[in-house]
Amino acid sequence: MVQITRKAEFSASHFLRNPDWSDxxxxxxxxxxxxxxxxxxxxxxxxxxxxxxxxxMIIDLKELKEIMHExxxxxxxxxxxxxxAPPFNEINPTTENVAREIWNRLQxxxxxxxxxxxxxxxxxxxxxxxDYSEAA
Amino acid sequence: MTRLTRRYPFSASHRLQVDALSAEENxxxxxxxxxxxxxxxxxxxxVSVAGEAEPGFGMLIDRADLDQLVRNSVLxxxxxxxxxxxxPEFQDLNPTTENLALVIGRRLCRAWRRQYPASAxxxxxxxxxxxxRNSFELQMENL
Numbered sequence: 001m002v003q004i005t006r007k008a009e010f011s012a013s014h015f016l017r018n019p020d021w022s023d024x025x026x027x028x029x030x031x032x033x034x035x036x037x038x039x040x041x042x043x044x045x046x047x048x049x050x051x052x053x054x055x056x057m058i059i060d061l062k063e064l065k066e067i068m069h070e071x072x073x074x075x076x077x078x079x080x081x082x083x084x085a086p087p088f089n090e091i092n093p094t095t096e097n098v099a100r101e102i103w104n105r106l107q108x109x110x111x112x113x114x115x116x117x118x119x120x121x122x123x124x125x126x127x128x129x130x131d132y133s134e135a136a
Numbered sequence: 137m138t139r140l141t142r143r144y145p146f147s148a149s150h151r152l153q154v155d156a157l158s159a160e161e162n163x164x165x166x167x168x169x170x171x172x173x174x175x176x177x178x179x180x181x182x183v184s185v186a187g188e189a190e191p192g193f194g195m196l197i198d199r200a201d202l203d204q205l206v207r208n209s210v211l212x213x214x215x216x217x218x219x220x221x222x223x224p225e226f227q228d229l230n231p232t233t234e235n236l237a238l239v240i241g242r243r244l245c246r247a248w249r250r251q252y253p254a255s256a257x258x259x260x261x262x263x264x265x266x267x268x269r270n271s272f273e274l275q276m277e278n279l
Contacts, residue, residue, distance in 0.1 A: 018192055029193070031200070092194035096138050100189075127143040128199070131184075134137070 003118055004058055005046040008068050010077040013038035014093040017082070036080065041098075042123035043072065045106060049115035059115045071105040095124045099132035107134075139186040139260055140196045144206055146215035149176040150231040153220070174218060179233075180265040181210065181240060187257035196257050209247035210240050233266040240264065241274045 015037070016030040026034050045068055049058040081088040081098070091097055099122040110117040119133035151174035152166040162170045169175070183206055189196050214223055219231045225239045241262050248259045258276070265271040 016194070018194065020192065029198075094189065094194040096140065096189040096196055097194050099138065129141050131139040131141070132137070 001048055002051055002058055003046050003048045004061070005044050006061060006064050006068065008043050008045075008065070008073050009040060010043070010073045011038060011040050012076050012079050012081050012085070014081040014088070014098075016092055016094055018092055019090070036082075039124050042129075043068065043102065044121040044123075045102075045110075046118040046121070047110055047115055048118040052114060059110070059112075064110070067106060067109045071109060072102055095122055095128065095130045096132075098122060099130040103132050103134065137186055138189055138196060139184050141182050141184040142199065142202055142206075144181045144183065144203075144211065145178060146181065146211055147176060147178050148214055148217055148219050149174045150219045150226075150236075151175070152230055152232060154230050155228075174220060177266050179236075181206070182261075182263040182265075183244065183259070184261045184263075185257055186260035187255075201251075205247050205251055206244070209243045214240075233264060233270065233272050237262060237264045237272045237274050238279075241276060241279050245276060245279055 013036055015035055016033040017026050018029070021029070045064065047059055047064065051058060076085050079085055081093045083089070085093075087101065088098075091101070099120050102122065103117065103120050106120070107117045119131055121129055121131050123129040151171065152169040153162050154165070157165065183202065185197050185202065187196055217223065219226050219236070223231070223239070226235075229235055229239075244259060244262065260277075261273060261275050263271055263273045
C-alpha cells in the first residue's frame with residue numbers, strides 16, 4: 001500500500017452562519033468569522049493503493065490534478081463560497097464542512113479498482129487545518 | 137472522521153542535563169545541548185482534536201476555546217521561559233523535546249478532561265517541532 005498526496009490552492013471568501021439561528025446568536029458564536037472574509041485555502045488530497053505493475057503508479061497524477069481542479073479549485077477559486085458555491089448557500093462553510101464537501105466531490109471520481117481516496121487535508125491558514133477521511 | 141489541527145508557536149530555552157550523571161558524562165552524551173547557560177528554540181506545538189462536527193455549530197470545537205485551553209495549560213508558563221528553571225515538571229526531568237511532548241500531552245489531557253468531561257470530540261494527538269527539521273508526535277490514547 002502506497003499513499004501519494006497532491007496539493008492545490010484556491011482563494012475564496014466565506015462567512016459562518018447557521019441559518020436556523022438569530023443574527024445575534026451567530027455573531028456570538030462565530031465572532032469575526034460571521035463577517036465576510038477570505039483565505040488562501042491549501043488543499044492536500046491523499047490517495048492510497050497498490051502501484052500498478054504496468055505503469056508504476058497508483059493514479060495518473062495529471063488526472064488527479066484535473067479532478068481536483070474540475071471539481072473544486074476551478075469552481076471555487078476567487079469566489080464567495082456562501083453566495084456562489086452550492087451547497088454552501090445552505091451548509092455552513094466551516095473548514096470542517098468544506099473538507100467534507102471536498103471529500104464528497106472527489107471520492108466518486110478518484111475511487112477505482114486499486115486506488116482509493118484516503119484523506120483530505122484543508123488548510124484555512126498555515127496554522128489551522130482539518131483532516132477528513134471515512135473509515136474504509 | 138474529522139480532525140482539526142491548530143499550530144501554536146512558542147519560544148523557550150532548555151539545557152539537556154541528567155543530574156545522576158557526571159559533568160563529563162553529560163557533556164559526552166548531550167554535546168552542545170549541555171552548554172551551561174542553555175539555548176533556545178522556536179518550537180511549534182500542533183494540537184489535534186477529532187470526532188464529528190456538531191451539525192448546528194458545524195465545527196468540532198470553537199477555536200478561541202481551544203486557544204484558551206492551550207494558552208492556560210501549556211503556553212502560560214513555558215513560552216519565553218527557561219524550562220529547566222521555570223517549568224515545575226523539569227525540576228527533576230531532562231527537558232528533551234521527547235519529555236516536553238509528554239509533559240505537554242499530559243497537561244492537555246488533564247485540562248481537556250476538566251473542560252470537556254462528556255464531549256464526544258476527543259483530544260487526538262500532538263506534534264511538537266523543536267526546529268524545522270525535528271518533530272515529535274504523540275497519540276493521546278497512548279498517554
